[in-house]
Structures are given as C-alpha cells and as structure tokens.
Amino acid sequence: MIGGGIVGLSIGWRLAAAGCAVDVFERAKAGQAASRAAAGMLAAGVEAEPGEQPLLPLCLESQRLWPDFAAELEAASGLEVGLRREGTMVVALTRDDLNILRSNYEFQRKLGLPLEWLTGAQAKEREPFLNPRVAAAVYSPNDGQVDNRKACGALVVALAKAGGRLHEGVEVTGVEVTNGRVAGVVLGDGLHQADVVVLAAGAWSRQMAGLPPASLPPVRPVKGQMLSVSMDPADPLLRHVVWGPKCYLVPRADGTLIVGATTEEKGFDASLTAGGVLALLEAAWRTLPGIEERPITEMWTGFRPGSRDDAPILGPALGVDGLVLATGHHRNGILLAPITADAIAGYVLAGQVDPRIAGFGADRFAPREAAA
Template structure:
C-alpha cells in the first residue's frame, strides 16, 4: 500500500467543481493540494454538458436556488478573463443571450406567465413577437408564435473551460492522480484524515468530496452515510450537428429541448433526462428524441448529419438542489455535489464559498441552505 502524506487538501473528484475548488484554494494560499479522479480529469458530466448558463430560462420561481444561480452567472465574465490571463485559454464565454420559443398555444401561455412574474420581479427579460424572433434568428421554425429573450443568460464552451482549469492545475503544481477510484474515507476519532483507493492511502488536513454522480460510492468503513446515499445519476444524452458557418447567434430553448450554437459551427442539441443508474449508453431512442426536439426548434437542421453523440451522468439529490458545505458529525470533511443540470453554471460560486469556508472559515448563507444536514436522519 502506497502512502501520500502531508497534504493540506484532498479533493476527490476532478470535474468542473473539483477543479474550480482546487484553483480557488490555491489562490487563497494553500499549496499542498491533491485531486484524485476515478477516471480522467473532466471527462464525465462536465465534459458531456452543453455549457449553458441559463439562470433565468430554466427557472420557474424566485427562491434561494435561483439567487444562487444568478450570483454564479454574474461571476463568469471575470472568471473567463482571469482564466485567459492565467492559462492563455479562451473559454468562449458567449454573451449573446438566450431565447425561449413558444411553438404551440400552450407554450405561448407558459411564456406569458413566465414573462409576467420575471418582469414583476425586476429581472431583465423581453417578450418578442414571431416577426421579431425571426428577424433575430432567421433559421428557426416558421411555427414560432413568440419568444422570451433573456439577455443575461449566456453559454460557455465547457470543454475549453475544463482544459483551462486543468492547465491551471499543471502550471501551479496542483497534484493530480487519475485512474484512482476512492472507495472509502480514512477516519480517526470522527475526523476524516484522508481516503484510500485499492493501492494508495492519501492523508490530508481536510478532504472535499466533489464526486458528482458517484458520490454514493464513497463509504466510511463499510457504510455510505445518508447525505452520500441520496445522490443518484441521471443520464442525459446529447448530439451535435456540424455546419460550415454559425447559423444561430443565441442559445435557443423550447419547452422540450434546446440547441446551442458554438463558435466553430457545431450546434449542440439536448437532452434526455433518464433515471437508468450508471448506464452511460447512447441509445437510438434517446438520440431520436433529442433530434426531433432540435428539428422542432429549427427544421433547417433536417439535412445535417449528426456529427457526434454522447451521454453524461448528472448528480441529482432528491430535492433537486446542490449539497454543499461541512459534513455533519464528521470533522475536516466537506462536500460539493448534486449540482444536477447546473454544474457548469454553479462552479464559480461553489468554488468561492467552499474555498472561503475551508481556507478562511468564512460562512455563506448558501452553505446553510444547501447543507448536507438536510439529509441527516
């Protein structure tokens, strides 16, 4: 059994959440940081995502989670600029906004309701007629009846974001261990002192679980504690089309799907929501479903070949909310998981509040709101 000792921080999980926390902790002066990843860094749900930063388009009410999304979205412009300066990688933050289309009578009633409550709440939102929508996006469906425009909802190239965060780790000598699946935590007197794989023990002052859909696999001894057991994977299948030039300027939703135009001409389409355990298969039925919803938004995609198909497993808690903060009844253990469909969006603020708590013992209201204690029985 090999040993890795004297680490300040052990982060289990190398997706966008774990990498972002490592970067922020490093910026706060911690130098002995190790990230342990069960596979390759950034190759699970973070890589499979669409990179949509849709704080308003995907919300139905104003609550604490909505404010959490809004605040994290606001961090993206400086986050993107800092990563360019730190790594030279442009994460392609696109500020063209997001459209939400009404294609049926029921859709139109839904977007009117959403427009009214968001406008009343003082949020930036515009109601566009069919003619106004077609002027903005001429290749969308002729069946469009109206749309909402969210100028503050954006997108980012999530795979470039992951590349930037990985490069930050390399430049700043953050230790990374890949292909190492942590099965259990090491505990002494109700204090977590590290974790172990099949052949390595890692010792650290503090441990962070950023384990995504695999959170339930982490055990203390032979048992998974309740806040870990509740997290389960939800499969999302996606596809992309390839075009010679960019056909759309904005992320475009309908109530049934979305398309995301990239700078390189790709058009991403998503996504299924499937409770199938840890099965990452890409299925004909799932891809047909995604393609059909994309064609409803833009029939002009009909003659384009599907250039890529993939799936990812999103980490989901029973109430649909993240699990963040100190672990109950266990010292030196922190958790940041269950971001579900919003891992990319919520990475900057998650990293900020976790790093402030770990490095400076500064609390955030969100650590109380999304505490793992709500699942402690």
C-alpha cells in the same frame, strides 16, 4: 479533492492559488464525465422554475461571477474558455407552447428577471432560420454560455500552474475516518493522508466507503442523452442559445451545434437509445428545420448529480470533521462553478460558511430530531 470535474478542478485551483497543498483525484480523465457532457449554458434566467426560488439568488450570483472567473482562468491558463453573452431565447411554436411560455414569462418577471417578450416576427429577425411558425419568444439578455470542455481544459492547466497536483485514472475507493475526523483518502490498498477532504465526485459522490451513512450526500445519477451537428461557422444556423419545446440548442463558435437533452432516472445506464435520440432530433427539427441537412458529429450520455431537491449540497458534511461536500449540482454544475469554488475554498481556508451557500448545506436533509 475527490473528483476532477469542473467543480473539483475549480475548487482545487482556488485552493492551490491560495498556497494550499492540493491533490485532485479523478477516476478517469479530468473533465470527461458530466462536465464534458454538459452544454455549458449559463441560464439562471430562463431556467428559473416554480419551486426553485431559493436556488435563484445563488444561480444569479454565480452567473454574475462568470465573466471575471473566465477572464481570470484564461489569464492563468493561457487558454480560451468560449464565454458568450449574446443572451438566450425561448421560443413557442404552437398555442399550447405559447400558453406555457407566457405563464413562465409572467412567473419569471415577478422574480425580477429582466426578460423581453418578442413577437414571432421579432424572434425571426434575431434568428432567421427558426421555424417560420414561431409564435413568440422570450429573450433573456443576461443568460449565455461557456464552452464547458474548453473551461475544463483551462482549469487543468491553471491548477498545475498554481502548484496543484492532478491524479487521473486514480480511483478513490473510500475515505479514512479516525475518531470522527478525516485522515485521508483510500487509494487501493494505500492511504493518501489529508487534513481536509472535499467530496466533489458528482453523481458518484454517494459511493464512498468508510463514511457513516449520515455523512453520505443524497445524490443520484440523472441520465441525459445529447448530440451535436456541424454548422458553417461563417454562416451558422443559430447565434443565440435557443430553447425550443422539448429541446435546447447551443451554438459554438467553431460551428458545433449542441442538441440536448433527455432527463431520465436510469441509474448509471450509459446507453444511447433510439427513442432518446429520435426525441431530440424531432424537437430540434421542429424548432430549427435547417438542422435536417446538417451532419451529426457526436452523440453521448452523461449523468447529472441530482439531490433530493435538485439543489447543490455545499459545505461541511454531517458527522465527520474535515469532510466538505461540493456535489448535487444537477443541471447547474457549469453555472455554479465560480460561486462553488469561491465558497468552498473560503470554507476550507477560514472555517466559515459563506452566507451565499448557507441554505444549501447537508443539514437540510438530516432528520429533524437529529438536526435539532
């Protein structure tokens, strides 16, 4: 397994629990890259956008799996993962916001999503500290959140208890291929032999030596800047996940309020910028004025693994037997972890592509003449 984020850890846990010999190699600390940077939203409903209809069933199915996945993970690790199911609200402040909100609401309702339209007063009843000028809101009861950092910590423990081996601070520099089949992964000057290699390295998944170009997943880093402030856990400013114009706000049980996130095509530039932080703070303040008095506790950047169509790349790689891809999740890595783990582990064990991921294989990016 190449990659120790939530996707790699989840697949590794499933395979180890099934009796496989599993080694997970992580170039830094497990769960400390995109999986740590994320906000943990399980927002299959409010994030449904025009053009992404093929992705919606996968997101909804994984969202449905999360409660059982969380319960199983907590039982296996003895650690809480912070799953919360209060629902999510999207708010509009101005007339332009209102027009966008209504258009999105009508589109999402046509997809069969169970959304509720709220007046500004109704939104304020649910979240009293919202901007008094809130014009309207949409409530999505099935959307929620999980504490992604806690979930990754629990996966590290569950993996070890299932017999999996996690190697942190060990960079895989390439994949060894012999006669068209994986032989293992390259670690410095050595080779770690493997019958199957799962490439789950997120935004770094394309940086694997030894693979033919057609086998490399078309994944790029999509930078996001984020920050958090502290609230009084006994009297928090927010209880629901709230999407405002140009930001989202995610409250944790410990009083942390996450504010995110920018979307930037900047390669692996990890710098925080004044403009990015200013944009987040201004948008958050317009949605939730009380944030002005709260201390900033952390600021960070992360790299979403974006594919050409912003959908995940799941299943066997092209041209190399034994190489399996689980990458390109873009903004849905946390949401899609359960279904990715089940489907990829199932493929490794049985050699059959799960019908639920059949439309998300690497072959969709292959030239038509090569795929024919």
